[in-house]
Amino acid sequence: MGFSLAFDARIMTASSQETVCIVDDDAQVRRLLAEVLSSIGLIAEQYASGEDFMRRWQPGKAACVLLDIRMPRITGPEIHDWLRERDPRLPVIFLTGHADVTTAVRAMRLGAFDFIEKPFNVQQLIERVNQAVRQGAETAAASGGNDGWQRSLTPREREVLGGIVDGKSSKLIAAELGISERTVESHRASIMAKAGASNAAQLAAMASGQRPRD
Known part of the structure; x- marks a missing residue:
């Protein structure tokens, strides 16, 4: 060759x-x-x-x-x-x-x-x-390791995170992914714990590379 x-x-x-x-x-x-x-x-x-x-x-x-x-x-x-x-x-x-x-x-x-x-x-x-x-x-x-939490997400958590960043409700995310709303909420809680975010708006800002608001 x-x-x-x-x-x-x-x-x-x-x-x-x-x-x-x-x-x-x-x-x-x-x-x-x-x-x-x-x-x-x-x-x-x-x-x-x-x-x-x-x-x-x-x-x-x-x-x-x-x-x-x-x-x-x-x-x-x-x-x-x-x-x-x-x-x-x-x-x-x-x-x-x-x-x-x-x-x-x-x-x-x-x-x-x-x-x-x-x-x-x-x-x-x-x-x-x-x-x-x-x-x-x-x-x-x-990057100071600020996005290291994203590397720890599972493939499904990444899909849920994408919906959160887009401003979608748990119900809509669940419908799009073909899973239950309770499962989405479980993934959301896990993602927020890994990111150290206190709410969805802060999580979306962190995922987008913006400075999270207090």
């Missing part, structure tokens, strides 16, 4: 034990990427499809995602959209063929960190992953 494992050890600067998710339907590409990432002290988690990634993804666990742009059923851009709703600060690097460059550039405008064309240069890949991991850590540090 034109890939080479020869690279300069001087650029092995990735943070130790950070996790990078590899989402690609090509097993050979996944194995190669995992080998490269492991060689610079990163933990590589492999996902053979978008469905597999979305099913197993855990908020706050990954430092970066390497995402194939063209996959069957669920495409890379669709996964990127899904991730932006759940962890918008997570750096995503698209892996793309030449024909998909326009799509990758469009994804960058929507917040993707970068894209790398296949067959990729291993040194370039390592450099960009290092930069993505560092940027993610710096962004989290700059």
Whole structure:
């Protein structure tokens, strides 16, 4: 496939034990990427499809995602959209063929960190992953950890939070999610406890990145 494992050890600067998710339907590409990432002290988690990634993804666990742009059923851009709703600060690097460059550039405008064309240069890949991991850590540090509570939410709690931010009642949220109003109230209480919010208005402000009012 034109890939080479020869690279300069001087650029092995990735943070130790950070996790990078590899989402690609090509097993050979996944194995190669995992080998490269492991060689610079990163933990590589492999996902053979978008469905597999979305099913197993855990908020706050990954430092970066390497995402194939063209996959069957669920495409890379669709996964990127899904991730932006759940962890918008997570750096995503698209892996793309030449024909998909326009799509990758469009994804960058929507917040993707970068894209790398296949067959990729291993040194370039390592450099960009290092930069993505560092940027993610710096962004989290700059935020002062104020949004750390959001990373602890379950997928269902994130859905309920979205309804709260939109100003929807518990009854409406319950109807849209197909769960009981009592379940929504339970999730709401759990979310407020994790956020340290005293009311729904304060919670919505915190989730939107605004300074909560006393």
